[in-house]
Amino acid sequence: MATYEPQSPAILQSPPLDITVPYDAAWVKDKVILITGGASGFGAGFVRHWAKHGATVVIGDVNVQKGDALCREINKEVAGNNKVHFVHCDVTDWQSQVNLFKAAVKLSPHGGIDCCVANAGIAGPDVMQKGSNLDAAEPPPPAFKIIDVNLTGVLYTTHLACFWLPKNPGSSPSSIDSKPSSSSPRDRHLLLLGSMASLAPIAIQPQYCAAKHAVLGLFRSLRATSSLQGIRINLLCPYFIDTPMVTTPARLALAGGGLGKPEDVVEAATRFVSDSRILGRALVIGPKMHVRQTRTGEWELDTPGAPGSIETAVFEPYVDDWEDQEAWNRNFVRLLNGVQAARGWVGWAQDVGKAILNGFGLVR
Structure with a gap:
């Protein structure tokens, strides 16, 4: 029987499967x-x-x-x-x-x-690329x-x-x-x-x-x-x-x-x-x-x-x-995390304040 140990306590999913291990x-x-x-x-x-x-x-x-x-x-x-x-x-x-x-x-x-x-x-x-008579007044869907x-x-x-x-x-x-x-x-x-x-x-x-x-x-x-x-x-x-x-x-x-x-x-x-x-x-x-x-x-x-x-x-x-993640995703996520780190708690507080005011229709 396989043993399943999580790689991180924050990840609520199984680690990679060993498909050579038998199951019943x-x-x-x-x-x-x-x-x-x-x-x-x-x-x-x-x-x-x-x-x-x-x-x-x-x-x-x-x-x-x-x-x-x-x-x-x-x-x-x-x-x-x-x-x-x-x-x-x-x-x-x-x-x-x-x-x-x-x-x-x-x-x-x-x-x-x-x-x-x-x-x-x-x-x-x-039929996606095979349209016909779509220039009619009311073409069917x-x-x-x-x-x-x-x-x-x-x-x-x-x-x-x-x-x-x-x-x-x-x-x-x-x-x-x-x-x-x-x-x-x-x-x-x-x-x-x-x-x-x-x-x-x-x-x-x-x-x-x-x-x-x-x-x-x-x-x-x-x-x-x-x-x-x-x-x-x-x-x-x-x-x-x-x-x-x-x-x-x-x-x-x-x-x-x-x-x-x-x-x-x-x-x-x-x-x-x-x-x-x-x-x-x-x-x-x-x-x-x-x-x-x-x-x-x-x-x-x-x-x-x-x-x-x-x-x-x-x-x-x-x-x-x-x-x-895939290379592009990993790079983009790293950039986003960098922006968040640079803004710090001040940026977080500003965004929370704006979100609350937005909820009351005071800012857009």
């Missing part, structure tokens, strides 16, 4: 997990794996046929009281998500939700379905999770000092699904890229404050994964490279869901490769079996971002 998938036993978009793709892989290890899973998906069939299949295979349930849900519809969360609470054996996985997402032809599902839907899920997770009976505020226990699995966990498009541009998918960049921003903001509600938040950023979501044109564009495997995404997600000590971390999942880490912390390809070489598909971005 059995830690998901008896957890109640709500997942959006779990009827297909690696979302269905999450559902199968977690149900196999004893979790109760509630799937919210717009595809009734696939979702219902998946639940029936899994429930025939798993033993015990844990079940997989399907609830029709359109993540772009607020009331539909409200109904999903309320249904999950009713279906929960203990009346609460341990983990919410904001997994629902779509890709496809993007564009269909931004990709934004609606991949961002607005995630925001709805997050908003509801922040309400329901702290109400989980028997759960305690999440902490890096907590210990996974099969006898006391109550949790408060929100797992967001980003993408490599959260970290790098996807030229022909501006909506998808914008939405996934936004999910990264949501994650980085919430992990600084979610501990106030005792909620732990983590993020998955899959590369192109070998699922039906990767279209034929995309596969042609990626020819000669490598696709990630769904089972590696499932493994990374299960590490987050099962180990309640992991707070505020992100993992990127790509094709499996043999690599070694240099003294500067960079990864490079290596010969299989060479000293220091490991085979992995999982890497952690933003490992030390509370200490070492």
Whole structure:
């Protein structure tokens, strides 16, 4: 079992993960997990794996046929009281998500939700740069379905999770000092699904890229404050994964490279869901490769079996971002801190006075 020691008492998130340290998938036993978009793709892989290890899973998906069939299949295979349930849900519809969360609470054996996985997402032809007849007197608004599902839907899920997770009976505020226990699995966990498009541009998918960049921003903001509600938040950023979501044109564009495997995404997600000590971390999942880490912390390809070489598909971005931001950010923050230090307490008092007067409308 890994040991998790905070690098600073002021940082309410886990230190960098050692992905070579094994975890126990059995830690998901008896957890109640709500997942959006779990009827297909690696979302269905999450559902199968977690149900196999004893979790109760509630799937919210717009595809009734696939979702219902998946639940029936899994429930025939798993033993015990844990079940997989399907609830029709359109993540772009607020009331539909409200109904999903309320249904999950009713279906929960203990009346609460341990983990919410904001997994629902779509890709496809993007209309952003393909306008027509926009010079008409009243051109119709564009269909931004990709934004609606991949961002607005995630925001709805997050908003509801922040309400329901702290109400989980028997759960305690999440902490890096907590210990996974099969006898006391109550949790408060929100797992967001980003993408490599959260970290790098996807030229022909501006909506998808914008939405996934936004999910990264949501994650980085919430992990600084979610501990106030005792909620732990983590993020998955899959590369192109070998699922039906990767279209034929995309596969042609990626020819000669490598696709990630769904089972590696499932493994990374299960590490987050099962180990309640992991707070505020992100993992990127790509094709499996043999690599070694240099003294500067960079990864490079290596010969299989060479000293220091490991085979992995999982890497952690933003490992030390509370200490070492990107170069431009770090420089700009240093300048801002320098201004604050130069102004000192006198500058602080002046700003406080102006803020109070501004509140009374006396200064602008």
